[in-house]
Amino acid sequence: MRKLKVGIVGCGLIAKARHIPAYKRMKKSVELSAVCDLNEKLAMETAKEFRIPNAYPNVLEMLSKEDLDIVDICVPPQVHASVAVEAIEKGCHVIMEKPMALKTSDCDQMIEVARKHKVKLCVIHNNLFHPPFLKAKKLVADGAIGGFVGMRIFLSTPRWDMIDLKDHWYHKLPGGVIGETGPHMAYMSLAFLKNVRNVDIYAKNFLKHPWAPFDEFRIELEGENGISSVALSYTRNCWAANVDIFGTEAGLHLDLESMLLIRHRLKELSYMSIARSSLSAISQMIGGLASNAFKVITDRQKIGTDVVIERFADSILNDTQPPVTGEEGRETVRVMEMVVERYREKYGDKVE
Template sequence: MNKLKVGVVGCGFIAKKRHIPAFLRLKKNVKLSAVCDLNQELAKNVAQEFGIPNVYSDLSDMLSEENLDIVDVCTPPKIHAPVALEAMKSGCNVLLEKPMAPSLSDCDEIVEAYKKYGVKLSVVHNQNFYPTFLKAQKLVDSGVIGKLLGMRVLILTTRDVYIAHEDHWIHKLPGGAIGETGPHAVYMSLAFLKNAADVNVCARRQSDYPWVSYDDYRIELVGENLTSSIYVSHAGDCNASEVDLFGTEGIIKMDLQSMILTHHKREHIKPTSVASSSLSVAGQTLTGVVSNVFNVCFGKTMLGHDIMIEKFVESIIEDKPVPVTPEEGRETIRVMNMIVEKLS
């Protein structure tokens, strides 16, 4: 079988640190043929760094010259739709970094196009593919914590990544900073929450940057089966990505950055019950740390991007469903629009 030819559009951080390394892991089935960026010097540097043979500053030129199987879109969200539409019209399968697009109308155009042109399109909801998150879904599905009652999502991003930079494209997203990290919290919630119907938002500015409207958000996302309590902040100097799931028979806690999952059921608050659950959590944490060390030492660490991109490639080779459907990407944007409207 011929290798799938991939062209990457956008050569910024997410392409260099996540997408390109993920595709390079799949060199048995994939060939990175080209990169494209309006900043041709940046594109040349990225191509040289990763050994990618062809460089373009114009998408149309890349599509006409390269005969690509996959176009990987890593541009700022505002041009996701036009890039994806042109790539699909050329017969390419498309991988879209999240968020799918800034507006529902853009999402609808993308959904219509992938059906029209008969190609595959998937949106990168990477945190849903971390091994800890996948394990948690299996535990919930198997009834380990009983009926799911609620959940909490925590995402902290340091100020220097986005909001400290006045000219960063994040400030042009709907809702500002929440437009970047909010989709992560929403799609993780939607993995467990059915039919999001309402949202309550409390937002404020905690930093001193005058170009920032909000950088600290508390969100209650209400579905027909449960409510997800979301806290997203860009105002501090620490990072975190955590998800807690609360059931009738126990609790699951995930730290997606350290890739450690624990679950326990504390039936009583007697000292013996507290001690037993604490020992259980400590043991699970130690086991997780040892497993992570082993994976790092032997090069087996798999991030969410790695797993999802591998599944996307498999979906093309084996003609299977994509890991995240365009409709799921659109639903995330529908909920994000609900959040942004509450900020108006």
């Protein structure tokens, strides 16, 4: 089996922490050939650190000198479309970080060009491929919780990671800080909601940073089959990523940091029923922790980005559908456009 040659655009944190290690673990099917970054020194340092053969100061030079199968885009979303089109026109398959773009028109351009050149396009919606989320999707599809009626998402990003930083790049995104984290809540909601057409948003400012008009957000997404209620918090000093999925017969609680899923079904409010429900939750938690520990110790734990990249490579080798299509990436961008538009309607000049 031939190896796919990969070039990475952008040598920032996400490339070095997630993407490059993922490819390095795929030695049988992938060859990491080159990296590029406008900061040529960073590109060269990254290539040296990870033993990648070549480093370039820009994507055009990399594309002209390398015979690549895959271009992996790890640069800000403002330039995703231009970089992707350049790579696609060279015959490369393209995978990129979320969001696919900042405008649906840019998504449409990428989809059209990829179709014209008969290459595959993929967006890394990493949370969809964490083990608890994959299991939850199957349980819902199998009717294990009855009919789906709604969901709740809570994402907490520590203050020091974004909101406390006056010069962070999120300020350049539509809607500011929600433009960075918002796509996660959008694509997770879209995994279950159908045809989202109505959104609303509520914002508060607790930290009073002059460069951050708001730091706590509550967002509602209404689909044909249910509602997703979202809390995005930037005021705390801790990470959290929790998803609750509600069905007519049972519910699911997902902790995407601990990689745990707990199914709960409390039919009665008797002491015995509550005790059984609590014991069941404890049992599921202990079992999940033990399973995760075993996978980590034996180096079998694959999460999020690792899974998407591996499945994308498989889709190229086997000519199957990518794990996240361009059309799915576009739908996330469409929902984010609605959220930012509503944000600006309600809060006007305060919105970044």
